Amino acid sequence: MKKTRLSRFFALFLMVNFVLSVFAYQTNLHGLYGDHNKLSDGSIIVNKTGWNNLILSQTKADAFSYEVEFEFLEGSCFSLVYGYTGNGFYGVEIARSGAGLGENEIYLKGFRDGDDGGIFFERIKVTNVNTNQAIPFKIIVTESDQLNIYVNDNLCHQHTITNYKVGYLGVLTFQSKVKVSNINVEIGDIPGIQANLENLTGDFSETKPIYTVFRKNQANNLVLSQTEYSTISIEGTVEILNWQVDQNRMSFVFGYKADGDRYASELLIKNENQVQIKAFKVGDNGGDIFVEEYDVDTTKPIGYKIDINEDNVLKVYLNGTQVKEVTLNNYQGGRWGLLTWNAVARVSDLIVKTHDNGNEQQISEDELSGMGGKDSFYSKSDISYIINRKGGNNLAISSVSAAAFSYEGKIEILEGDRMSFVFGAVGDLGNRWFGTELRVVNDNRVAIKAFREGDSNLFDQEFTINTIQAVPFKIELTETGQLTVYLNNEEVKQATFPTYEAGRLGILTYNSKAKVSDILILVKDLGNDGEFRTNTYDWKQDKGTTGYWRITSEGLRGTGSGNSPYFSVTSAANFKYEADIKFLSQNTQAGGLVFRANEDHSVYYAVDINNNNNESVRVLKFYKDPETGAISDITVGGVEGNLKTLPNYEKKNNFNLRIEAICSNILVYIDDHLLVVTGDDEVLEGYFGVTNFSSEMLFQDLYFTEISTLPLLTSLGTSVEISPKFSNNTFKYLTFVDYEIENISLDPATETSNDIFVNEDSITTGTPYMISLDEGNNIIWIQVQDRESGVSTITELIIKRRYNPETAYLEDYRPQFHYSPEANWVNDPNGMVYYEGEYHLFYQYHPYSKQWGPMHWGHAISSDMVHWKEYPIALYPDKFGTIFSGSAVVDHENTSGFFTDTDEKKGLVAFYTSAGRTQQQSIAYSTDKGRTWTKYKNGEPVIKTEDDPMNHGDFRDPKVFWHEESNQWMMVIAGGPLRFYSSTNLKDWTFESGYNNNQVIDDVLVNAIHTECPDFFKLPVEGSTQEKWVLMRSSKAYMIGEFKNIGNNWFFIPDSNTSINPNFGNDVYAGQTFSDTPDGRRIMIHWMTNFDYSGDLANVTDPYNGAFTMAYELKLKETNEGIRLYQTPIQEYESLRKPAHSFKKKTISAQDENILKDIKSQQFEIVATVTPATGTTQFGFNLRVGNGQLTKVFYNMRNQQLVVDRTQSGTTPNDKFAKVFSKRTQLINGKIQLHIFVDWSSIEVFANDGAELASALIFPDPESQDMEFFVVGEAVECDIDIYPLKSIWREDTDTNIFTLKKEGEFEANIYITENGLIIKTPNPDNRIHTELFNLSGEKLFAKQLSHIDTSIVLSQGVYLVKLFNENRNQSWTEKVIIQ
DSSP: OOOOOHHHHHHHHHTTTSSOOTTTTTOOOOOOOOOOEETTTTTTEEEESSSSSEEEEEEEEEEEEEEEEEEEESEEEEEEEEEOOOSEEEEEEESSSTOOOOEEEEEEEEEEEEEEEEEEEEEEEEEEETTOOOOEEEEEOTTTEEEEEEEETEEEEEEEEEOOOOOEEEEEEEEEEEEEEEEEEEEEEEEEEEETTTTTSEEEEEEEOOOOEBBBBBBBBEEEEEEESEEEEEEEEEEEEOOOBBBBBEEEEEOOOOSSSSEEEEEEEEEEEEEEEEEESSSSOEEEEEEEEEETTTTOOOOEEEEEEEEEEEEEETTEEEEEEEOTTTTOOEEEEEEEESSEEEEEEEEEOOOGGOOEOOOOOHHHHHBBBTTEEEEEEOOOOOEOOSSSSSEEEEEOOOOOOOEEEEEEEESEEEEEEEEOOOOTTTTTEEEEEEEEEEEEEEEEEEEEEESSSSEEEEEOOSSSOOOOEEEOTTTTTTEEEETEEEEEEEEEEEOOOOEEEEEEEEOEEEEEEEEEEOTTSSSSSOOBBSOOOOOOOOOOOOOOEETTTEEEEEEEEEBOOOEEEEEEEEEEEEEEEEOOOOOOEEEEEEEETTTTTSSEEEEEEEESOOOEEEEEEEEETTTTEEHHHHEEEETTTTTOOOOOOOOHHHHHHEEEEEEEEEEEETTTTTEEEEESSSSSEEEEEOOOOEEEEEEEEEEEEEESSSHHHHHHHHSSSBOOOOOOOOEEEEEEETTTEEEEEEEEEETTTEEEETTTOOOOOOOEEEEEESSSSEEEEEEETTTTOOOOOEEEEEEOOOOOOTTTOOTOOOSSSSSOOOOOEEEEEEEEEEEEEEEEEEEEEEOOOOOOOOOEEEEEEESSSSEEEEEEEOOOOBBBBEEEEEEEETTTTTTTTTTSSSSSSSSEEEEEEESSEEEEEEEEESSSSTSEEEEGGOOSBBOOOGGOOOSOOOEEEEEEEEEETEEEEOOOOOOEOOOOEEESSSOOOOEEEESSSSSSEEEEEEOOOOOOSEEEEEEEETTTOOOEEEEEEETTTEEEEEEETTTTTTEEEEEOOOBBBBBOOOEEEEEEBSSSSSTOOOOEEEEESSSTTTGGOOOOOEEEEEBBBOEEEEEEEEETTTEEEEEEEEGGGGGGBBBOOOEEEEEOTTTTTTTTTTTSSSSSSEEEEEOTTEEEEEEEEEEEEEEEEEEEEEEEETTEEEEEEEESSSSOOSSTOEEEEEEEEEOOOTTTTEEEEEETEEEEEETTTEEEEEHHHHOTTTOOOOEEEEEEEEOOEEEEEEEEESSSSOOOOOOEEEEEEEETTTTEEEEEEETTTEEEEEEETTOOOEOOHHHHHHEEEEEEEOOSSSEEEEEEEEEEEEETTTTTSSSSEEEEOOO
């Protein structure tokens, strides 16, 4: 291990003849203020002013060592300052010019400025100093007040200071500009490193610094900002200290120019009850602008404010009340500042704001700390913390961790009676922490209590001390848990915690409010540097994050509380990163390595080993709020249980974890075994770290290797077209091939320094590699490995071979006239649009799993909205996030400019939510009728988080439409609150209105509207001249109203704040309507399930999960209850009808035989009109009956309820599925009209021409094909038509006949029906045996046939029929498909 700074300091002291304790604590120039600039590396630039420029800190020191490196940028004089008190200071100056100095020579001068000022020594010449480069400069003041001066690490001069006054440290230039870096201060005789309560989070506030502008005798003391502003407001609480005549004024300065011209507004105390305000200008056309007196109590601090707006109007305020307004002629802006003349003024609660650029912006504390100027002379206090009062505990926790430390401050109890210094914490109040409490008993006594939260107190004891004023309170703790308590700098108690554990520091109140000032924390964990072997450095914990990290003899140890990341300042883009990881805790075991954290750690990646029951390794992408530390994550790669797939796996607690990250490609190895292949490109370079989730973990041998020669493909030849087009920075491709393509060839190439493997087979570039394809997804890995480093990339090629058309879409429960993709997960319909003779249905799609995952846009095309063909994926995730829901339009007039270079001068534009760290809106366009898409600005959002005035994180699902009334595009968007935006070009959007809260719009109270997946469209009201706007809310509700322009903004004003449910079934969500339909119909399709059981459906359906409803035509009609939405199936579904089973003008009683007994079907349509009698109780249909299953659709006359009952419908995904759905439905003219569609796994019930609708999933057995019509009570009259329906997936005829004939031996005819098959033997003399098998080889049927027809009932699927002659020495086999 390298020597610590403390060790080097000690060695230096052994060489000189004086004593400064080697146990000094280390710090820096904390809280610098004055005319300077901070650099990102910690250096400062001390600016050149016309005279002295004094930069001060809030680091106070008695005996100390103070060293810097400084570089002259302009001028020749620089000083280290110490002992600043407000009345004066000491300094040691280096001058590089002066009489008698030669090349590489300087003079030293020691002095005191202010009270008792003078020069101690000067013109001390030091040689061999190169003043054209950084100069090491150090001063040491010992406990015996001896000053020792070092230049270039050489002791150059010593001096004993008489009447030494302790004060603050700083730097000073005289007409010079200097860069100061590598600042280090070591103070006193207490070991440790000074720490601040960094990244303090909780319910607390910080007091603002107090600025004291000192008196210059009969002169101005002007403290100036560095930045010019035109508009400015300056406010603060002002006290003129010890005022008397001619020592009674201070000013806010503004409009200061380089030549000294300036404006000011002066506050002058006349007496105890009166002030004078004077505004004046100095310089050209100078003079008083006004002078006026006001009655104010000057025995108290005065609230004083000035404001200059964009019209050059000056407003002056006293104690919050405006007292004057005047226009400033020829005002042109400038620098601002504070000014006293022959007086001392104190300004607290200083707030400075500007309105430049049209937005109000508060000047930062960093900018305020840069105030100064020519010979300015002021001080700035440190901040204090006020911990607010809650009903119980209020913990403010910092990121500072310590095992051994001292912790002191001055305590004022503002409300209640107690406050604690907290230590040993790992997170919030719900986790382990220790405290030492100061509790006020009365004006002269306090009680001190030491405790571990949730455990018994270590002690609770009273002591005498004055509590009227702030109480000096200090604790010291050793690594072994020995606690020492001090009051007013005197030790009062010592005890030892028996179960002490190190952790983070903080402040706590209990039902109290307290102020803590003059905090000094010294971390003393110096005795055990530990041994953490790594080539990373400068590890730190972020604000608001939990956990406790420290270096031990075994390595870097972390105690986690929730997600607890820990970051280094080492970064890389392409690398290998590995460590040995050991889980020490017995319960939770989760954590791993962090990489590619961005600058503020708001986005970072981690490989997380979850060694609990699911035993998995995942690549996660974390999003962290830089202010609060709140963390969320998404999974980028890895699946549950993958640890168990390792060779010879046995559960253990120690792992070697290695990450190889090249471009967006991420490979994860556990114990040298490749476990995860994934990728993400949101952040491609960043910082390394570690993470810990509520565990105790150890990290050792943590190293990274930066990779400069990247193992990438240079080309990828394939016999099929891949998507997207090849790029050496793309590592995942997907393509569709027809079923007829049984194999493909690959010819990948790379640099000669790399090896290539395809599915682990080594290949030679230039020699095509053949791969056989199975039906469905074929995953091919192409590995490129650098021979020298061993680092690889893996390109994933997913070839989706379409399923055998003879067997595809015949799986159990597969919808036959509803669209579903061949395989994997779908949810919301997106981008529904008609263009050039084609209807496009895009949808949320996870192409690699039957569960929800990173969303893509799947794509299907139809010419009639009934028959659909699946197309390749339209939109892939990118660095801005996954592709959430959206919409598409036809840009007929090329308003976007995307189609200028096309013949059509028009095309499709899609809008989608980029769901990454936040939800933002992006666009893409297609110039080839939707087959391929180009993301505008490579996917960069056009409506960003900051463009949302609602400031609500749920900001998604944009639906765009052309708005004739305003001749522009409109967007409705929600996810949370509803918003409207407008645009003339589809690229630049303006906020119109939002609905986060109740509001009055055009004298109408409109409640807050929150939804997902909104749709918004205008419909005529049938039978009237009215038109109304309809807001669809995720298929679950709709509102009807007006869309109005009010005050140049467009607002939706609903007719009622009560939403209406458009579907009383359970299985519709996220419905959207088609844009640009050729006949103007408004047609909607929904996702046909919901999130109550959508994930569990993966256990029911295979290889797909999810489908869509039929296409519903929407209309508005007047009803007795008002205007209502009607929904009917589009007329195009009639093309699927087979000949009907008709029952006309039938009177059916409860005693009648089931009139539908001879009808069997899995996919059919019912059109029925039923007229009940007065004594009828119920009537309806039992559908998909068999195997103890049925789905009931009936009307209950007693309560006028239309009911859909799926409690006995077959397989249930989970316990939320089996339910009864009902809706009060009126008979129309004594009748009810029912229109029912039943598919292999769904039912849709339309009533009374679409006035009511229920859509529901059902999962009956394929054999459950019976149906019945039933009546309870008096007979009904009915007309019923039942249409068997064709499948949309293949040609469908009423009867398929295969004739199987073996000459001279046997002959048979096989008739295939929708319910099974019938085998006939024309020749009665033939003794034919038959056997029936499924594709798994299971024998389902065996029988000797006679010439009588043999009927076999079968569910949908593929079967093998085998026929034998009587002697079984000849056979014939035929494959049959039951649809």
